[in-house]
Amino acid sequence: MRGEEKEKRKRGEKGGEGASQKGRILQKKIRKLPFPEVFLTGRGVIHSIREDLEEEGFYFENPVVATGPGFTKRFGELFYHHFVVEHASWEEVKRFKRFIEKNRNDLIVGVGGGRVLDVSKLAGGETGIPFLSVPTTLSNDGIYSPVAVISFEDGIKSVQTELPLGIVIDVEVIKSAPGIYLLAGVGDLIANMSALKDWELAESEGREKLERIAYLISRDAVESFVEFASNGYDVHSPIFIERLSDGLLASGISMAIAGTSRPASGSEHLISHALDEILEKPLPHGIQTGMATLFTECLRGEDISLLKKTMEKLGFPASPEEVGIKKETFLKAVELGPETRKGRFTILDITGRKEWEEAYKKAFE
Ligand SMILES: [Zn+2]
Known part of the structure; x- marks a missing residue:
């Protein structure tokens, strides 16, 4: 066994x-190489998880499937035990832990979006049983990463935990996700472009050491994706879903190798975190980070014409204003960004209002 x-x-x-x-x-x-032991992808693979695991040499006696309370609930029938994740809180992780201990489960199969995957990931870490990630959408690079975002009594935190045992990408399931979430995945992957430059900057300033392999994996993930996507695709097409999931998977692996979110999170993420705090109704994480990437790339004086054209072809919103974020609000988020994660040195630390105004103009006007 x-x-x-x-x-x-x-x-x-x-x-x-x-x-x-x-x-x-x-x-x-x-260090153990952080690659998935199981990587299943294709149409309908969600229905043959148990058989496919056995084929890969894994036998689990008593898996529990975790889903959300909405449309993912129907996947609760995949295994005998079913746990419904109501919210992404530490309380919920503890409730799931008690459930697992009572039922003596030996595998968590998390089917859902960020909330379900994060709670499942942490419950796996808390109980010491493996967690299989089965995303129903591709809205961010948390689908295969050792990081979970969860709310505690004193606020939302990113918690480091074990990597998933593997990942199952069922194209048929992901096809039914709303387009905005797939575009969010694009935005979270494109953010690597900006994050990597901030990482280089932090290294050149002598503040951090860059982990070369993680850097290369992340760079290759984003560059090859942009090259592919520049042809323009329907985000619901199987080929697009496959390429996007490959990119997000590689992104998660790069973070696991680096032992930090640096290869996939820089100034553009700081801006998005600030938007989360400022906006009454924040947009999906990846929409905000993707948009902020266009801005930070302009701030560095990069040519964003190919990137912008690619994003537009896919249907990604062209400017903050198009999705209801005023210019002033966006620039406020730029200013507050560094506060959201102190110690993360980025381009925002060496630029000011004048440069931000100019970059905004170049990126969006
Ligand atoms: Zn992200």
């Missing part, structure tokens, strides 16, 4: 109390 082997490997990695000093040094140097 491969599952048992995996458990052993996991324990070895962490090192028990008896681990020797030498062993500890080795463990520090050798």
Whole structure:
């Protein structure tokens, strides 16, 4: 049974109390490659998860499927145990943990959007059982990453946890997601372009060390995606869904290798975090980060014509104003951005109001 082997490997990695000093040094140097053990993609694959896992050498006796309360609820029938995630809070993670312990589940199959995946990911980390990520939309790079966004009593936080055991992309399921969420996925992937330049900047300022492999994986993910997408596609077409999920998966892997969200999150994410705080009704995360990427790229003096044309061809909103965000509100978010994550050095730290006005004009007017 491969599952048992995996458990052993996991324990070895962490090192028990008896681990020797030498062993500890080795463990520090050798990192497990953060690649999915299972990567299933295609039409209808959601209905054959159990068989496909067995084919890959994994046998689970008692999986639990987690879904949201809305349209994903119908997937609750995939396995005997079904847990409905009501909200993305730490309370909910604890409730799910109790459910898993009571039912002695040995695998979490999380079917849904960000909320379900984040709660499932953390419940997996808390109980020590593997989590299989089955996104029903591709709105951000959290579909395969060791980071979960969850609300605590004192606010929303990003929590580092274990990587999913694997990922299942059912093209048929994702096809039914509203276009805006697929565009959000595009925006979150395109953000890597900006994030990588901020990472380089932080390194050149001697503030951070750039992790080369993570950098290259993230760069290749975004560049090859933009090249592909520049032809213009229907975001619901199977080929587009596959390429977008490949890019977001690579993005998650790059973050896991780097041990930080740096390869996929820079100034454009800071602006989006600030928009989350300012706007009464924030837009999907990836729409905000994608839009902010056009701005930060102009701030760096980059030529965004290909990027802009590509995004427009896909149907991505062309400016903040088009989605109801006033210029002043956007620039306020630029100003407040660095406050949302202190210590993350980006282009916003070395520019000011005058440059921001100019960049806004270039990007959106
Ligand atoms: Zn993001």
